[in-house]
Amino acid sequence: MSQVLDTPPPTTTAPPADVDLAALAARHGLAVSGARPTLPEYVRQLWARRHFIAAFSTAKLTAQYSQAKLGQLWQIMNPLLNAAVYFLIFGVLLGTKDGVPDYVPFLVTGVFIWTFTQSSILAGTRAISGNLGLVRALHFPRAALPISFCLQQLQQLLFSMGALVVILLAFGVPVAASWLLAVPALVLQFTFNAGVSLIMARIGAKTPDIAQLMPFVLRTWMYTSGVMWSIEHLLAKHQDWPSWVGPVLQANPPAVYIDLMRFALIDSFHGSQLPPHVWALATGWALLAGIGGFIxxxxxxxxxGRG
Structure with missing residues (x-):
């Protein structure tokens, strides 16, 4: 007959109540798992991964149309087809082209610049919720994802700008020194887009259903941004509107960046059509969205990636 002896469980000794656990952990080199770094450290980590951000955005852009027979041509054809549809509906059927010089360059510029903002925000909304495998598998600053998606959309816009230049020349818009103003305008718009994308990435990470709502929000925003029609002519037609409507429409961020690009590229779009202090306004929106969205x-x- 065998006798089974039960081994008593090992006893653990809890640290005394007066021990500073934080100091104890620091002394042994322990840190909180997944703790948020300080803001300066976070910026340094993000800068250290700038090559990953650039490579990731380029890879996503290349893969976007890899299964299509026309391949990367869709980067140019998509906004051009959108512009053609808007020209038929708004320019021809609704008559918004009446009284607008160089309406086709006016419209195509608006569509391309608006598409940059729209695509950046939509991609940012899904940046975390759509890449949970990557977020949970690797340790890196999560801001790299929405920023890389904005960079992807900027690269796509630059491809489209080649088609825009051809359209401008085909409709008799001359090359001018003012075209150089497109560079600072795009830098400010990219900063604004990245900031809004970071905001939407955080909201989308917690509430993925927001991604289903955003197309409707953005479509409404587009109709108030002067993409297909001239804000100046609309306000002239409706002088009975409340006095605050005009400044609000002109200060609308996408409208500001669209107007700046039109002013830079189209010689018939004059400075009188821009809102007052337009560069200060564009810079203010960029800083407010960029810095505020990042924080x-x-x-x-x-x-x-948790929960």
Whole structure:
């Protein structure tokens, strides 16, 4: 007959109540798993991964149309087809081209610049929720994802700008020194887009259903941004509108960046059609969205990919 002896479980000794656990952990080199770094450290980490951000955005752009027979031509054809549809509906059927010089360059510029903002925000909304495998598998600043998606859309816009230049020349718009103003305008718009994308990435990470709502929000925003029609002519037709409507429409961020690009590229679009202090307004929107969106996203850094 064998006798089974039960081994008593090992006893653990809890640290005394007066021990500073944080100091104890620091002394042994322990840190909180997934803790949010300080803002300067976060910026340094993000800068250290700038090559990953650039490579990731380029890879996503290349893969976007890899299954299509026309391949990367769709980067130019998509906005051009959108512009053609808007020209038929708004320019011809609704008559918004009446009184607008160089309406086709006016419309195509608006569509291309608006598409840049729209695509950046939509991609940013899904940046975290659509890449949970990557977020949970690797440790990196999560802001790299929405920023890389904005960079992808900027690269796509630059491809489209080649087609825009051809359209401008075909409709008799001359090359001018003012075209150089497109560069700072795009830098400010990219900063604005990245900031809004970071905000939407945090909201989308917590509430993925927001991605289903955003196309409707953006479509409404597009109709108030002067993409297909002239804000100046609309306000002239409706002088009975409240006095605040005009400044609000002109200060609308996408409308500001669209107007700046039209002013830079189209010689018939004059400075009198721009809102007052337009460059200060464009810079203010860029800084407000860029810095505010970055801080807002960083504050939830340790929550992404959990739950």
């Amino acid at each position: 807002y996203f960083w504050k939830a850094e340790e929550t992404y």
